[in-house]
Amino acid sequence: MSLTNEQNNKNKKLFIWAASLTIFFAMLEIVYGFITGSLMIIGDGIHMSSDAIALILSLIATIMATKATTNKRTFGYKRFEPIAAFINGLTLVLLPIYIIYEAINRLFTPVEIIPKQMMVVGIIGLAINALVGYILSKGNSNLNMRSAILHVFADMITSLSAVIVALAIMFFDLVWLDPIGSIVTSIIIIRGGIAITKESFNILMEGTPNGYSVEGIKNSIKGINQDLTVEDVKIWCLSEEEVYTLIKVNSSANMVKNTQKVIKELVSNTTKIPSEHIYVDIN
Template sequence: MSHSHLGHDHGHDHSHVPTVSGANERKVLLSFFLIFGFMLVEVVGGILSGSLALLADAGHMLTDAAALALAYAAFRFGRRAADSKRTFGYLRFEVIAGFLNALTLFGIVGWIVYEAIERFRQPGDILASPMMLVAIVGLLINLLVLWIMTRGETEHVNIKGAILHVMGDLLGSVGAITAAIVIYLTGWTPIDPILSMVVALLILRSAWTLMAKSIHILLEGAPDNAKPDEIERKLLASVPDLAAVSHIHVWQITSGRTMATLSVRPAIDSKAKAVSREVEHLLMSDFGIEHSTIAIDWNDDIEDRCSLQQMPHGHGHRHEGHAH
């Protein structure tokens, strides 16, 4: 049965500028300087000690710094107001930055694996004491940055991406410390590339998670807590005078900013306004959908179409030019 979208209800503010606090921006910027600064120290320490684990961790810290820089840039761009060309502003910049973060993680995994294979083929001398000292300082820096990043808002895809980077680097520091202890006590240097490979696998898992989330948003997939079939069941069970729900589309502009369009048919046309308002309220309260566009399927349109279908053939032709 066809339907007519003759009414829409928008009882809310249409501003699509994200509410990114200045505190978010400051913590990202501070974390960037901490990570980037120590990454330079770790490169020098890795070269002097001959440790692949340290160099791998330094490479991962470089991607951490890039992730934080992208997150900061995303926040700055995301604050720009919508215009005639970009009606939702620059909100998707965050998701694109998250996708690029995932790509950098895949890249660093490939580099670590390559270097580890080379170390197995041609083992080198490793100075355990400076390696351990640098790794311990790196662990402390990563713990500090992780503490900073997990204060306050953490739902933005870029904040999550940066946290994943830092957590992976935290594991890298633990691996470097473990390798340094083993080498110091036993002199067994293969532990260095072995633990580097373990860290690479952990980074790979984080990269896959971040990329999957970013691609899901870019493909306008429905968030886990707002599946169309669940929305339909909830609306029909909870909204008085709602007869039917159809054409439900749910997607995210960016992390935490969910939109929806759907058609509703009231039991009685005079109840359409109340039904649409109740539907909008429930979508917001139960599913976190802050922007919903609700089309009304009017009962009188359906009745007119059914009447036309029941008319004799000749009468039906006389009404073809009428709009209902």
Template sequence: MTVHHHHDHDHPHDHAHTAAQGSSRKLVLALGLTLGFAAVEAVAGWLSGSLALLGDAAHMLTDSLSLGLAAGAAVLAQRPPSRRHSYGLGRAEILAAFINACAMVAIVILIAVEAVDRISHPQPVQGGIVLGVALIGLAINLVAVWLLSGHGHDLNVRGALLHVIGDLLGSVAALVSGAVILLTGWTLIDPILSLLIMLLVLVSAMRLLREALHALMEGVPLHLDLGEVGRAMTAVAGVQSVHDLHIWTVSSSRIALSAHVVLRHIDDWPPILAQLQHALRERFGIDHVTLQPEINEQRIAVDVLRGERAVRDGG
């Protein structure tokens, strides 16, 4: 039987393209804010002799590089498909999320080692300067978090948001530690809070790492259930069964599906195809669909056998 493929290109890719443009603009804005504050924090740390501020400035600089990577990946993802990259470069976003998660794990380890060292060897911290810079950092990071929120299924933006949330928690910790140091002079509060925050960031980083690796391995998107999608397809009138069903993530904003659809009657394929497209798009958000219709060969064999018997009986 002739193999039929269908790609559902009617679903608005323009919407995904517009969303990608919006996310890239927000990433660039967040990058500018983070990089600018990292410079301010580095100067403040150098003037005050505060290792805590210098260390956090280095952390912010690393996050700026991560945001730059995420922004670059978002721009690449907007490029249309080509002969060499038939899906486009949308997978760059997922790769950037994977790299960002790995970088965050490395940062967590480095800061944790430094925090343990500071607990063993306490160092003087000027609470007033730490408190003032932390207030500025808190305001800037809140704006950055607001810019990057609302992109739940975009692994690339989530990776960047994870870094910014780490900075936000760092600002809160610096704020608390600055206040405690000013009021009590107890400098150990700074490394202790850093360890607690790094533990929270590590949990989020590992979750992002797992999801990005899952997508790179072309696993079924975590928010979808393969069995549920298959049942929804077989629930369409005229569909007898579905096999060789595959669902994978092409990019953060695009999910693809391919399957063989067994029909009762091949003549019913056009309306069945339209119903399947609609169900997959509206219920599951799957807009890139490749389906191969098949007729029930066992039923054909039974019909042929009955026909042969009828011929013999008639003969």
């Protein structure tokens, strides 16, 4: 489902606000992570940088959605989104691996941590994530927007755990909780990173999108008319939201004139792929 230009413009503004706040906070976390010595804060700073990239990508995708295609780029810039998501996903796997390595080192040779400042950064993180979540919830709902909001809620939990760890260091001197906490959050981030990498890789490889079945389409076409033989079915998506299918059908002599139209309508009804995205080739 596509949003109108007006709705896109509104989402654009909200994404700009959310991205700016996130970039600001990511920089603050990385600087303060080094000042306070907290690996949890540094790790979260890296994670928030990737969040900022994801928000900027959503912004670019929203802008691109209103851009017309050209003769040189007949699909426009729609593939920009999965390409950038793939790079972002890989970063989310590789950087946490480094954080885990560093955390293991710190378990053996503990580094001094300033818990008070660590707690302050955690509280700012909670506030900023709550604000970003609020800003995004004002937007017009689509897949992009919903996943962004869900993600921000998960991040609030990370900020909260940084505050709890800071308190534990402050009152009980449990310095080892910081590397342990950063290992746990790194594993969560890696899992998300693998999912993003796999999903965008599938789009780039023109793989069959999740929830669509080549067999299902073949069977429903055979159901129209026994004379029809399906030679080939391809389903792919340009970006997360735009699915296309190409169907090659052979038919014998008594083919009805409007078979093409019937196939398009049938496939469109069963798969929800818009009929203008369906190409049916009858020989």
